[in-house]
Amino acid sequence: MSDAYLALEDGRVVEARGRVPGRTRGELVFTTAYTGYEESLTDPSYEEQVLTFSYPLIGNYGVRAERFESDRVHPRAAVAREFTEDVVEWLADEGVPAVDHVDTRDLVTSIREEGAMKVGIAVGEDATPEAAKEELAKCKGMSEHVDIGAQVTTTELTTYEGDGDQTVTLIDCGAKQSIIDSLVERGATVHVLPYDATADDVSALDSDILFVSNGPGDPENFTATRELVEEFAGEVPIAGICLGQQIVASALGGTTGKMAFGHRGVNQPVRDLQTGKVIMTTQNHGYTVEDPGEHLDVTQVNVNDDTAEGLASEELSVITRQYHPEAHPGPHDSLGFFDDVLSMGTPEGNGRKRRVVASD
Numbered sequence: 001m002s003d004a005y006l007a008l009e010d011g012r013v014v015e016a017r018g019r020v021p022g023r024t025r026g027e028l029v030f031t032t033a034y035t036g037y038e039e040s041l042t043d044p045s046y047e048e049q050v051l052t053f054s055y056p057l058i059g060n061y062g063v064r065a066e067r068f069e070s071d072r073v074h075p076r077a078a079v080a081r082e083f084t085e086d087v088v089e090w091l092a093d094e095g096v097p098a099v100d101h102v103d104t105r106d107l108v109t110s111i112r113e114e115g116a117m118k119v120g121i122a123v124g125e126d127a128t129p130e131a132a133k134e135e136l137a138k139c140k141g142m143s144e145h146v147d148i149g150a151q152v153t154t155t156e157l158t159t160y161e162g163d164g165d166q167t168v169t170l171i172d173c174g175a176k177q178s179i180i181d182s183l184v185e186r187g188a189t190v191h192v193l194p195y196d197a198t199a200d201d202v203s204a205l206d207s208d209i210l211f212v213s214n215g216p217g218d219p220e221n222f223t224a225t226r227e228l229v230e231e232f233a234g235e236v237p238i239a240g241i242c243l244g245q246q247i248v249a250s251a252l253g254g255t256t257g258k259m260a261f262g263h264r265g266v267n268q269p270v271r272d273l274q275t276g277k278v279i280m281t282t283q284n285h286g287y288t289v290e291d292p293g294e295h296l297d298v299t300q301v302n303v304n305d306d307t308a309e310g311l312a313s314e315e316l317s318v319i320t321r322q323y324h325p326e327a328h329p330g331p332h333d334s335l336g337f338f339d340d341v342l343s344m345g346t347p348e349g350n351g352r353k354r355r356v357v358a359s360d
């Protein structure tokens with residue numbers, strides 16, 4: 001008799017060892033990252049998902065709050081071949097169900113072949129396959145979580161002071177802390193606004209850059225954030241990361257769509273189309289920009305599947321990335337993105353020049 005069951009959308013029920021009890025459901029996804037479990041588990045983009053680690057041992061260097069990307073664990077449950085006691089204690093404190101002793105190679109192969117799928121989970125002494133199936137029956141698809149932004153955003157303006165002159169308004173759709181840190185380290189003062197901030201809220205701050213963060217769910221559900229991009233494009237330089245790239249593209253006439261199983265890991269190769277250089281990147285996304293629209297150019301692509309990894313418009317002063325240039329965890333190849341973003345807002349940068357011209 002097992003004490004943990006995973007009921008998959010394809011009809012299978014997988015037995016596991018229960019580590020943290022509870023019942024839950026979500027979209028079953030996997031990450032191939034072999035490091036960075038603290039960053040992944042606290043990344044708000046995993047909201048409403050169940051995270052499977054393909055790397056077999058999770059927790060081998062402990063749990064340290066300084067590596068957290070937000071103030072709580074976001075996946076609804078965690079699945080591994082083996083979790084250490086440190087991780088189990090942390091997930092238990094957070095009330096997040098966890099299971100291990102799962103054949104994660106088999107689970108990951110199913111997700112690769114059939115795509116990200118719904119899962120219901122029951123863990124604990126009274127767990128049964130039927131209880132897991134009941135959870136599965138209640139599971140919504142990612143795109144049905146229409147107000148997922150409200151679950152992860154800040155509710156009020158928060159300012160992080162940098163020691164330079166530049167200011168950035170970051171729209172928080174579920175921002176990772178290291179995005180804010182990367183900007184502040186470069187001297188920028190970062191004003192963080194809720195995902196449903198109004199154009200007046202943004203105008204009142206009069207920042208040099210408008211930045212749309214990463215976040216969970218379907219970009220098409222972020223209507224208020226999309227409207228901000230529509231409103232300010234051409235007036236203020238705009239940057240975006242991950243969900244931010246998708247929202248910016250959608251606002252400027254592009255289209256987005258769902259991938260079969262997405263990109264989640266720390267070694268996704270990305271080619272810059274201008275330099276031909278390939279860098280390694282950290283990623284976590286299930287949607288992608290399918291058509292950038294007439295205003296944006298694709299500047300970088302994924303080497304594995306040619307999906308859009310970077311977009312830009314010189315005319316509108318826009319640059320975005322699908323991957324995570326803040327590199328937590330992961331290779332630091334792409335940190336220069338933040339210098340490029342901030343240079344758009346300098347007196348020499350296109351954006352600032354246009355703003356001066358516009359207000360003359």
Ligand SMILES: NC(=O)CC[C@H](N)C(=O)O
Nearest residue numbers: 214215217242243286287
């Ligand atoms: N990390 C992110 O911002 C994820 C973006 C979006 N929720 C996706 O899954 O594609």
